[in-house]
Amino acid sequence: MSGKTILIVEDELKIAQVLRDYLEKAGYATNCLSRGDTVPAHVQKNPPGLILLDLMLPGMDGTEVCREIRKFSNVPIIIITARVEELDRIIGLELGADDYICKPFSPREVVARVKAVLRRASPDVPGKALVLGPIRLDEDLHQVLIYDNTITLTPSEHELLKIMISQPGRVFSRSELIGQIQGYDFEGYERTIDSHIKNLRKKMAEFFPNQDIIRAVYGIGYKLVVQHDPVEKTSQRV
Incomplete structure (x- = not known):
């Protein structure tokens, strides 16, 4: 599971750095972007193993980023949101996100969620x-x-x-x-x-x-x- 690149899309630099530190300690490579409108082109050019996507972003809202990515890729996406309304979370899932995490969160929980979603995307045991x-x-x-x-x-x-x-x-x-x-x-x-x-x-x-x-x-x-x-x-x- 380690070695996969995680794309962190988060405009709060302190949060992005904490996520980066915990994910790299768990064996993942990371890239960080702070603007939503830069994400679709980056994903097309440098396909990540998974995306951690904040909803409140400058340039392009996270829900629109998710919508654009799903036009050309099924890369796993975990939405990170400070929005408390369940409707916002549901909209993200309906756009094709695989999971969501609400702020404030434990960085260890984020790593656990990343591992779980990646296991679903690439099972370790042979299937049938x-x-x-x-x-x-x-x-x-x-x-x-x-x-x-x-x-x-x-x-x-x-x-x-x-x-x-x-x-x-x-x-x-x-x-x-x-x-x-x-x-x-x-x-x-x-x-x-x-x-x-x-x-x-x-x-x-x-x-x-x-x-x-x-x-x-x-x-x-x-x-x-x-x-x-x-x-x-x-x-x-x-």
């Missing part, structure tokens, strides 16, 4: 292919195919699909899903899982017309149900 109808999830390649068409998922979306495809039809509670995805005790809002579900549904929808393949079970959570009669697609997509 999980197949359900037209869906094939390859853990080793971190790839999902539907009717031989590649769909691009964030680490959290990939992990969510892997959990549900391993036991199709089973109802998973929100707390169960968030616990398995985060890989540690998550003291946040359980319904953040709804944001990941929404994004995953959107990416899979075109392959399953008129089907609700990830179904909400009122008061409990979600289950994956795949029928075998959608319109087949053959063109490769990225």
Whole structure:
């Protein structure tokens, strides 16, 4: 896990330096940027292993930075925010962030979150292919195919699909899903899982017309149900 480069996007220099010190002590290389409008071009030119992204930035707001990055990259993103409204956190997750941390925070917690998200992005143990109808999830390649068409998922979306495809039809509670995805005790809002579900549904929808393949079970959570009669697609997509 060590050796990966972490991009720290934070305009408060003292906070950026503390994060840098703790991450480098944990074995990570780091780069720091203080303006949001410099981030998308930097990520395209120097793809990091993970981004720690503050929301309150000069030049471009962190939510817009996240939106721009997701147009061309699925690099793991952890949002760091001083905003107390849960809506702000939900918006960040719906834009494709993998996790969020609220200020003030413990630097050790940030390092733990970074390790957990990177584990989801690049599992250390060999995986296998999980197949359900037209869906094939390859853990080793971190790839999902539907009717031989590649769909691009964030680490959290990939992990969510892997959990549900391993036991199709089973109802998973929100707390169960968030616990398995985060890989540690998550003291946040359980319904953040709804944001990941929404994004995953959107990416899979075109392959399953008129089907609700990830179904909400009122008061409990979600289950994956795949029928075998959608319109087949053959063109490769990225």
